Amino acid sequence: MSDLKQLAKPNADITDYEWDVTPPSVKFLIEHLQQLVQQKQKTIEELQVENQWLHNRLDLELDKPNQAHTVSPPEIILWATVGLILTIGGTFVQAYTINAPWSWVGGMKIQTLGVSYQIGAVLLTGCLGGKNAALLSQIVYVILGLAWLPIFERGGGWQYLQQPTFGYILGFIFGAWLCGFYAYQSLARLNSLALSCLIGFVVIHLTGITYLTVLDLLTNLNGNQSLWQAILAYSIYPLPGQIAVVCAVSLIALVMRKLMFS
Structure with missing residues (x-):
């Protein structure tokens, strides 16, 4: 036991005289209570540290449903292959739709949209496979097309660089990457996927128009049409x-993402 006469005053408000006349038993009790308080404070600090650790772990567990799926390397290769096949196939398949419901009196009719599924295939690859798979699939598509394989809409080969539509094909690379990047910034939702597709779509057209402008400056579009006519x-x-x-594509991507990753 410590020397009771040497015990420090527990409170500065207590005068030296009051502390000197305090009975030893009271001083001993005060010392014992101070030790208990210190032990309790240490226990509280340990509990606070443990509580913070549990809180952090709980936050991670609760936040998992809000984290987008991370595409693994095998999935990147798989989706890049699928995206390449979809892009090649979509190049030669025309998009169709049915007539508006208010004109169903004469029966439903199938009518063409006047475009192919090519851009849709590019953006769908980004929404499902992510930025790396989308980028890889389009780089391979462009390389194969320039290597004399007739997988572009009007054939293939290095001479395709002079085609006014090549700028849009070149835009697939940038548009697909951006679409895949934004598509995996959050959980799959229709608005986020639609925005991702829209960003990729705009970039494809901006790249195409830029290429048309450069081609017009260099070759005057081979005299076939004016720049404005080409943009139209x-x-x-x-x-x-x-x-x-x-x-x-946005709706299809939403359904497939929910089925694959939810």
Whole structure:
């Protein structure tokens, strides 16, 4: 036991005289209570540390449903292959729709949208496979097309660089990557997937128009049409049909993401 006469005053408000006349038994009790308080404070600090650790773990567990799926390397290769096949196939398949419900009196009719599923395939790859798979699939698509394989809409080969539509094909690389990037920033929701597709779609057209402008400056588009006529033909006129395809892709991507990752 410590020397009771040497015990420090527990409170500065107590005078030296009051502390000197305090009975030893009371001093001993005060010392014992101070030790208990210190032990309790240490226990509280340990509990606070443990509580913070449990709180952090709980936050991680609760936040897992809000984290987007991370695409693994095998999945990247798989989706890049699927995206390449979809892009090649979509190049030669025309998009169709049915007539509006208010005109069903004469029966439902199938009508063409005037565009192919090519852009839809590019964006769908980004929504499902992510940025890396989408980027890889389109790089391979462009390389194969320039290597004399007739997988572009008008054939293939290095001479395709002079085609006014090549800028849009080049835009697939940037548009697919951006679409895949934004598609996996959060959980799959229709609005986020639609926005991702829209971003990729706009980038594809901006790249195509930029390429048209450069081609017009260098070759005057081979004298076939003016720059404005080319923009009308390749960006403005196909716009309604392509927007319809983008909307369909957003919905399909939502359903497939929910089935695959939920």
